[in-house]
Amino acid sequence: MIPIEQRFPRPSVMGVVNVTPDSFSDGGVNFDPDTAAAAARRMLAEGAAIVDVGGESTRPGSAGVPAGEELRRIVPVLERLDGNVPVSIDTSKAAVARRAIELGAEMVNDVTALRGDPELAGVVAETGVYLCLMHMQGEPRTMQLDPRYDDVVSEVASFLEGRLAFAVARGIAEELICLDPGIGFGKTIEHNLELVRRLDVLVALGRPVLVGISRKSTLVRLGAGDLQTASVAAAIAGYERGASIIRAHDVAAHVDGLAVAKALA
Numbered sequence: 066m067i068p069i070e071q072r073f074p075r076p077s078v079m080g081v082v083n084v085t086p087d088s089f090s091d092g093g094v095n096f097d098p099d100t101a102a103a104a105a106r107r108m109l110a111e112g113a114a115i116v117d118v119g120g121e122s123t124r125p126g127s128a129g130v131p132a133g134e135e136l137r138r139i140v141p142v143l144e145r146l147d148g149n150v151p152v153s154i155d156t157s158k159a160a161v162a163r164r165a166i167e168l169g170a171e172m173v174n175d176v177t178a179l180r181g182d183p184e185l186a187g188v189v190a191e192t193g194v195y196l197c198l199m200h201m202q203g204e205p206r207t208m209q210l211d212p213r214y215d216d217v218v219s220e221v222a223s224f225l226e227g228r229l230a231f232a233v234a235r236g237i238a239e240e241l242i243c244l245d246p247g248i249g250f251g252k253t254i255e256h257n258l259e260l261v262r263r264l265d266v267l268v269a270l271g272r273p274v275l276v277g278i279s280r281k282s283t284l285v286r287l288g289a290g291d292l293q294t295a296s297v298a299a300a301i302a303g304y305e306r307g308a309s310i311i312r313a314h315d316v317a318a319h320v321d322g323l324a325v326a327k328a329l330a
């Protein structure tokens with residue numbers, strides 16, 4: 066595998082395909098495997114560098130699903146894609162990651178940053194795939210009840226630094242890893258805004274930064290009526306502060322917006 070910054074030059078768009086009945090913004094839309102595979106192919110045609118396929122919603126309040134159910138959701142989609150679309154698997158479970166990698170996934174996107182399943186680090190190390198480590202305070206079921214930080218940016222930075230060291234100690238090559246502040250995961254609106262505003266602090270950790278703010282409730286609470294436009298604006302702000310990979314539902318709009326932002330950089 067080439068280093069992640071070469072595989073995903075700034076800015077790269079990661080399309081989102083949630084194969085779930087209950088996801089935050091696209092719940093149910095791609096629950097059918099044919100529809101999900103078609104959405105992934107369309108995102109690739111629209112300019113996505115990779116498509117993030119997930120079988121478990123992590124929206125606030127959700128309780129999670131067993132590995133068997135997650136596999137039942139994602140395997141038919143990956144089989145249909147047949148290695149023809151670059152895939153990231155959004156999972157914190159080793160069994161799901163292993164099967165997805167067998168079916169061609171080149172990245173594991175773990176919202177628990179290797180804290181959810183003790184076996185996952187070994188699967189990533191052994192297979193040599195890319196890895197995204199994301200910050201989350203608490204767990205999805207309760208994370209939005211009362212998120213608190215003294216300084217959200219330095220706490221997220223030191224968490225990510227610690228998880229990066231853990232991953233490297235478990236045999237995962239540092240050059241394959243990117244970091245993510247986890248917008249909306251145990252954070253208030255002000256925490257989320259501050260993390261994007263001061264993204265340079267996370268970029269200074271020396272690894273590419275992935276930002277997922279697309280269609281999140283912070284944008285709604287800011288008063289956005291058109292979530293696609295608001296998402297692109299937030300993505301560009303993140304890019305200008307150093308983000309490399311933008312996780313987004315509306316791929317074409319993000320590719321266009323980020324191409325202009327790059328030309329103006």
Ligand code: HH2
Pocket residue numbers: 081083085087088089090091119121122123124155174175176197199245247248275276277278312
């Ligand atoms: N956000 C969501 C899910 N996975 N992974 C990373 N690395 N970063 C994120 O910000 C991120 C993520 C939540 O968004 P969505 O996929 O729209 O919803 P759900 O978790 O309900 O499927």
